[in-house]
Amino acid sequence: MNEKGKLYLIPTRLGDNPPLEVLPLSIKKIIEQLDDYIVENEKTARRFIKRVVPNKPQPSLRLKVLNKYTQQSELNSFLDPCENGLSMGIISEAGCPAIADPGSDIVSIAHDKNITVVPLVGPSxxxxxxxxxxxxxxxxxxxxxxxxxxxxxxxxxxxxxxxxxxxxxxxxxxxxxxxxxxxxxxxxxxxxxxxxxxxxxxxxxxxxxxxxxxxxxxxxxxxxxxxxxxxxxxxxx
Structure with a gap:
């Protein structure tokens, strides 16, 4: 049986300043490793990833969109990559995922599925x-x-x-x-x-x-x- 992937909670900037002015280097290292993400807005998430890791190939990214329009019935499948041994990241529009943010629903499901949740340091x-x-x-x-x-x-x-x-x-x-x-x-x-x-x-x-x-x-x-x-x-x- 394959070991499950981890779910990383990835904070983002609160504005448009250079990412590494307000985010630790650990964020960059994790984004370099991950291709699967759960995001609020695909366009802004891709832009953020490119700002943090400019050389990361955009076509390799697999993004699932989680916002107020996402049906509850869809959420269980969002973590399929983790179930198949691939680690994933949740990226908020601003600040920390799952704090005043829809990401908390996914984190709850991750615990139910015995997927390790890893919160990363960033601005709230x-x-x-x-x-x-x-x-x-x-x-x-x-x-x-x-x-x-x-x-x-x-x-x-x-x-x-x-x-x-x-x-x-x-x-x-x-x-x-x-x-x-x-x-x-x-x-x-x-x-x-x-x-x-x-x-x-x-x-x-x-x-x-x-x-x-x-x-x-x-x-x-x-x-x-x-x-x-x-x-x-x-x-x-």
Whole structure:
């Protein structure tokens, strides 16, 4: 019986900076070895692989696409190369696979199939924001996207603030980049004036902006967050 291949979780950049400025050499070494990948977008994954290993032949790559349109019934077959002794990689669109990312479904199946899972080191916008916020890193929660409806969103912001105070827990969330400025305005209008807000924007990029201050001090902010990837972090003491 052939030994099963491994499933490597391969982080990517958070922006368009040179890969090896933010990724360790181990990422390059693994990509050099692998031809089978599970990716969110084939075009951007191929571009990333080429940036990391320029001499790798593109025709040799075998990519399966995993995104919100992929049927659950298709997922079991995605790991067939591992079952046949070939190691595979999962590549996210940005940051770490399986963190706020559909890759977690594949990782769960890998465990069920007794396939070894190997997480590789790389940038996670969630952890970088938490690290740099000055807020509680012992207890925290990532809440994904808040509701789009304005009233529902404001209600959820108050719920997260209350949870933060009751549990001494940092709350993190994201917004569609073109609504970032409105999200910050809603936070300022809804939160207690002394509740701390951290805005962590363009992490690892030359335009990186990270600032923590009370809600009341964000009222006259001049920072334009429009269409810039941003993590919002709050904590009420």
């Amino acid at each position: 916008s969630i952890l970088l924001a938490l690290m740099s916020s000055g807020m509680n890193g012992q207890s925290f929660a990532f809440n994904g996207y808040l509701p789009i409806d304005k009233n529902e969103r404001k209600k959820e912001i108050k719920t997260l603030e209350r949870r933060s105070a009751e549990l001494n827990q940092t709350q993190l969330f994201i917004e569609t980049p073109y609504r970032n400025n409105q999200m910050l305005a809603d936070l300022v209008s809804v939160l207690n004036p002394n509740t701390r807000i951290c805005v962590a924007c363009d992490l690892t990029l030359p335009t990186e902006f990270i600032k923590t201050k009370p809600a009341k001090d964000w009222k006259n902010s001049k920072e334009d967050l429009h269409k810039r990837p941003t993590i919002f972090v709050i904590q009420k003491d």
